[in-house]
Amino acid sequence: MTETVLETNGLTKRFGELTAVDHVDLEVEKGEFRSVIGPNGAGKTTTFNLITGALIPSEGTVRFNGTDITNMPPHERVHHGVGRSFQITNVFGGLTVRENVRLAAQSMYGDEISRREAMFRDKDSFDELTDRTTEILDKIGLRDRADVHADTLAYGDQRRLEIGLVLATDPELVMLDEPTAGMSSEETHETMTLISDVLSDQSLMLIEHDIDLVMRVSDRVTVLTRGQELASGTPEDIATNEDVRDAYLGGARDE
Amino acid sequence: MTFVADLTEQLINGVTLGMVYVLLAAGLSIIFGVMDVINFSHGELFALGAYFALSISGALGVGVGFWTALVVAPLLVGIVGVAIERFTIRPLYGRNPLYHILLTFGLVLIINDLIKLVWGTQQRNLGVPGYLSQPVGVAGIQVSLYNYFMIVFAGALALGIYLFLERTKYGMIVRAGSQDRQMVRNVGIDIDKYYTLVFGLGAALAAVGGIVLGGYQSISTGMGNSVIIPAFIIVVLGGLGSFRGAVFGGLLVGIIRTITRTYGGTEFGEVAGITLSLPDLEGLTIFLLMIAVLLVKPQGLFGNPEFQDEGGEEGDLLTGADGGVFTDSVRMKLGAAAVGLLAIAPFAILLTGNDYYIILLNRVLIMAIFALSLDIVMGYTGLVPLGHTMFYGVGAYVAALVMIHYTSSFIIALFGAIVICALIAWIVGSLSIRVSGVYFAMITLAFAELFYNAVFKFQFTGGSDGLLGWDTFFGIAGIGAELNGINLLIAGFEITPNIVFYYTALILAVASLLFARRFMNAPFGSVLQSISEAEERAEFIGYDVTKYKRRAFVISGGMAGMAGGLLAVKPSTFIISPDQTLAWIHSGEVIVMTLLGGMGTLFGPMIGAGVFIGAEDILSSYTEQWRLVIGTIFVLFVLFVPRGLVSIPSLLVQRRQSAESDSPSVGFDESEVNTHD
Numbered sequence: 001m002t003e004t005v006l007e008t009n010g011l012t013k014r015f016g017e018l019t020a021v022d023h024v025d026l027e028v029e030k031g032e033f034r035s036v037i038g039p040n041g042a043g044k045t046t047t048f049n050l051i052t053g054a055l056i057p058s059e060g061t062v063r064f065n066g067t068d069i070t071n072m073p074p075h076e077r078v079h080h081g082v083g084r085s086f087q088i089t090n091v092f093g094g095l096t097v098r099e100n101v102r103l104a105a106q107s108m109y110g111d112e113i114s115r116r117e118a119m120f121r122d123k124d125s126f127d128e129l130t131d132r133t134t135e136i137l138d139k140i141g142l143r144d145r146a147d148v149h150a151d152t153l154a155y156g157d158q159r160r161l162e163i164g165l166v167l168a169t170d171p172e173l174v175m176l177d178e179p180t181a182g183m184s185s186e187e188t189h190e191t192m193t194l195i196s197d198v199l200s201d202q203s204l205m206l207i208e209h210d211i212d213l214v215m216r217v218s219d220r221v222t223v224l225t226r227g228q229e230l231a232s233g234t235p236e237d238i239a240t241n242e243d244v245r246d247a248y249l250g251g252a253r254d255e
Numbered sequence: 256m257t258f259v260a261d262l263t264e265q266l267i268n269g270v271t272l273g274m275v276y277v278l279l280a281a282g283l284s285i286i287f288g289v290m291d292v293i294n295f296s297h298g299e300l301f302a303l304g305a306y307f308a309l310s311i312s313g314a315l316g317v318g319v320g321f322w323t324a325l326v327v328a329p330l331l332v333g334i335v336g337v338a339i340e341r342f343t344i345r346p347l348y349g350r351n352p353l354y355h356i357l358l359t360f361g362l363v364l365i366i367n368d369l370i371k372l373v374w375g376t377q378q379r380n381l382g383v384p385g386y387l388s389q390p391v392g393v394a395g396i397q398v399s400l401y402n403y404f405m406i407v408f409a410g411a412l413a414l415g416i417y418l419f420l421e422r423t424k425y426g427m428i429v430r431a432g433s434q435d436r437q438m439v440r441n442v443g444i445d446i447d448k449y450y451t452l453v454f455g456l457g458a459a460l461a462a463v464g465g466i467v468l469g470g471y472q473s474i475s476t477g478m479g480n481s482v483i484i485p486a487f488i489i490v491v492l493g494g495l496g497s498f499r500g501a502v503f504g505g506l507l508v509g510i511i512r513t514i515t516r517t518y519g520g521t522e523f524g525e526v527a528g529i530t531l532s533l534p535d536l537e538g539l540t541i542f543l544l545m546i547a548v549l550l551v552k553p554q555g556l557f558g559n560p561e562f563q564d565e566g567g568e569e570g571d572l573l574t575g576a577d578g579g580v581f582t583d584s585v586r587m588k589l590g591a592a593a594v595g596l597l598a599i600a601p602f603a604i605l606l607t608g609n610d611y612y613i614i615l616l617n618r619v620l621i622m623a624i625f626a627l628s629l630d631i632v633m634g635y636t637g638l639v640p641l642g643h644t645m646f647y648g649v650g651a652y653v654a655a656l657v658m659i660h661y662t663s664s665f666i667i668a669l670f671g672a673i674v675i676c677a678l679i680a681w682i683v684g685s686l687s688i689r690v691s692g693v694y695f696a697m698i699t700l701a702f703a704e705l706f707y708n709a710v711f712k713f714q715f716t717g718g719s720d721g722l723l724g725w726d727t728f729f730g731i732a733g734i735g736a737e738l739n740g741i742n743l744l745i746a747g748f749e750i751t752p753n754i755v756f757y758y759t760a761l762i763l764a765v766a767s768l769l770f771a772r773r774f775m776n777a778p779f780g781s782v783l784q785s786i787s788e789a790e791e792r793a794e795f796i797g798y799d800v801t802k803y804k805r806r807a808f809v810i811s812g813g814m815a816g817m818a819g820g821l822l823a824v825k826p827s828t829f830i831i832s833p834d835q836t837l838a839w840i841h842s843g844e845v846i847v848m849t850l851l852g853g854m855g856t857l858f859g860p861m862i863g864a865g866v867f868i869g870a871e872d873i874l875s876s877y878t879e880q881w882r883l884v885i886g887t888i889f890v891l892f893v894l895f896v897p898r899g900l901v902s903i904p905s906l907l908v909q910r911r912q913s914a915e916s917d918s919p920s921v922g923f924d925e926s927e928v929n930t931h932d
Contacts, residue, residue, distance in 0.1 A: 078797035092788035107797035118779040
């Protein structure tokens with residue numbers, strides 16, 4: 001028996017005349033590595049934003065573990081277990097690496113910190129939080145760099161911290177928006193290794209236009225064109241799918 | 256005269272005034288749209304146009320002079336505008352728009368004082384050719400020909416600007432720039448070159464407005480101050496960067512102001528024993544209108560719905576928190592030493608036998624708390640409340656009213672001020688924080704002006720005189736003493752009410768600082784700091800950013816209310832009047848103090864308050880033109896020491912280090928360093 005983590009029904013987003021996402025139905029199962037690919041303008045990023053909460057759909061629903069999250073603001077989705085990473089590394093540059101991770105962990109301990117403690121107790125005096133922070137720092141391999149400012153980290157280490165921030169919020173599903181954009185093949189390999197190491201317990205949804213990468217790492221692949229779902233299946237299915245070849249792969253290879 | 260004729264006459268007057276607002280708001284709006292500059296000095300450029308015209312028509316005689324002035328004075332002001340852009344605003348591009356506020360606030364002080372210096376402070380009249388001031392009667396409506404002249408002339412000018420923006424290549428680039436600057440750069444156009452043009456044009460338009468209004472009413476040094484806030488309201492109401500919005504908003508506000516002034520409070524008759532009357536809302540309506548419009552349509556009536564803060568391009572706020580040269584323990588010792596000095600200061604002052612400096616220090620302490628409260632929102636959440644003085648003023652009024660009507664205990668009065676102001680902050684914050692930074696700034700300004708105008712209207716707030724005459728009980732529930740009755744002799748020192756107040760304010764100031772430091776190091780404050788670092792990221796690790804910002808604003812509002820409430824504790828020293836507590840200039844001043852000291856450090860703004868008031872006191876004893884000097888200091892500060900006074904030690908260290916590494920320039924750098932010491 002497989003369990004559905006994320007389910008969208010008739011998901012639609014219109015910007016004026018343009019329908020960027022047009023009745024998309026997706027189902028992501030627990031533990032699955034799902035990729036969403038498609039040419040520019042296919043509606044990948046809009047779909048991503050509808051699921052993470054940066055945009056609210058014009059029609060349709062998003063359900064997560066059976067809960068309707070269609071109209072929830074992003075921060076509430078995070079608390080339900082939907083995490084996201086950013087394409088452009090987005091960490092708290094002026095704070096230390098440890099403080100970055102601690103903040104993400106603290107967000108999940110919100111209920112255990114009373115109002116009085118939130119105002120008056122030293123932020124570093126919560127033992128459980130400190131332990132969790134250290135644990136994450138170990139996982140992403142940045143414990144020895146914990147006390148430097150995040151903006152002084154090398155680019156690769158910033159990516160690690162970025163993943164660490166997502167991990168610290170303890171997500172069930174992690175949404176990844178082109179995590180390897182602009183990277184050399186070596187950096188791409190490192191990043192994907194990091195993701196599969198650190199986020200091995202999570203369901204993943206990757207938005208990507210690098211087909212070769214997607215074919216290598218995914219359990220299942222969804223192809224979008226012009227806002228609509230063209231096909232979904234295993235990488236092998238997609239590679240042999242006639243429609244996908246005609247509409248997308250052929251065109252992309254000509255470029 | 257019939258009611259209809261009378262109303263028509265008022266409508267014509269309204270449109271006449273409205274055209275002046277159109278000229279002002281059009282320039283302000285384009286400048287904001289293209290350059291993101293909130294130009295507080297726009298009103299002074301408006302006044303400068305009128306004064307240039309005064310000199311020109313004085314030299315050439317009224318007939319030729321007026322027409323010459325109408326052409327030459329705007330050109331001169333345009334040149335002034337170009338110079339301002341080139342030498343002061345240009346170096347600030349890429350920094351947060353907040354710095355433009357400080358800069359243009361400094362320019363307000365400079366230009367206004369220069370006007371007083373050159374033309375004097377008495378009210379003047381700009382002569383208008385006789386044939387223009389003839390009354391013209393059409394169908395029983397008597398209006399001066401000058402009204403029609405103003406409408407036609409300003410209308411033609413506005414149409415010209417509209418055609419320039421719509422039909423020419425330059426205009427197209429300017430419009431494109433106000434939509435998306437980065438995109439204009441991407442297509443290979445150097446938009447920065449157009450900034451000078453836009454700023455000069457905006458200044459010239461303001462000058463035309465000043466001249467035509469000068470001929471209609473009169474010319475005074477306060478004319479810039481009186482139009483700048485309505486002009487801002489129009490720009491926001493119509494939609495930032497929208498020319499059509501400026502025209503529509505200008506006319507609307509002109510008409511509303513004239514109509515409410517004429518008919519406000521008029522009774523129309525009785526129906527079934529109930530008197531029908533229009534409430535007297537002059538000065539309130541436009542702010543209520545703006546708040547209503549922004550709640551329904553946050554982008555303004557004609558604003559681009561896609562308009563958002565250009566997050567990526569917005570420069571960083573330069574807080575003073577980074578790169579300090581002192582360690583924490585040194586800082587603690589310096590802080591303790593400062594408090595120690597302040598604790599014994601009254602005795603040193605008393606040795607001189609002069610009470611004056613204690614009163615001055617009392618002001619410093621109150622403003623220090625006020626500046627600290629601003630830093631909590633501005634330095635830690637990046638929100639800039641342009642109307643923060645609403646809390647200061649409302650706090651003062653609440654505390655005074657509690658002591659007049661309820662109990663004279665100052666503790667209860669202060670508590671009331673804190674609670675009411677925190678509540679107002681919660682309401683204002685709920686309405687505005689989720690929209691965007693610019694609208695937050697403008698809505699807070701509108702609310703502050705609303706309170707400012709409201710206290711004039713009501714009996715219980717004492718109108719323009721403010722509140723007078725009550726006694727403060729220094730204690731609670733009957734335990735304590737009348738503040739003014741306190742006169743003790745301790746070890747040869749006379750303990751006056753001023754000294755009692757001084758220690759009270761000192762304790763509250765230190766307690767406020769410790770409180771703020773405490774929660775900044777607690778989970779709540781750590782989230783505020785993450786928001787100021789990367790707001791979107793904070794949202795996506797699960798923080799309700801809007802809620803955190805609102806809480807910070809509520810704390811800040813309560814603290815500012817306490818600072819204002821302290822004014823009411825010493826009614827014989829401080830005046831609780833709208834101009835002393837609620838005027839927008841105080842919102843500007845407290846922003847200046849905060850930036851001057853070093854935003855985002857908590858203690859920096861408190862130092863800034865002390866330096867500001869100290870400088871004001873010293874300069875005003877030497878020269879009438881102290882505003883000119885202090886304005887120049889702000890401008891230099893914002894250009895060269897943007898992180899504030901608290902960053903000077905590390906700036907000096909940097910200089911010394913670079914002086915040691917580059918031996919050729921040692922001599923020069925060393926002398927520079929020494930002058931700062």
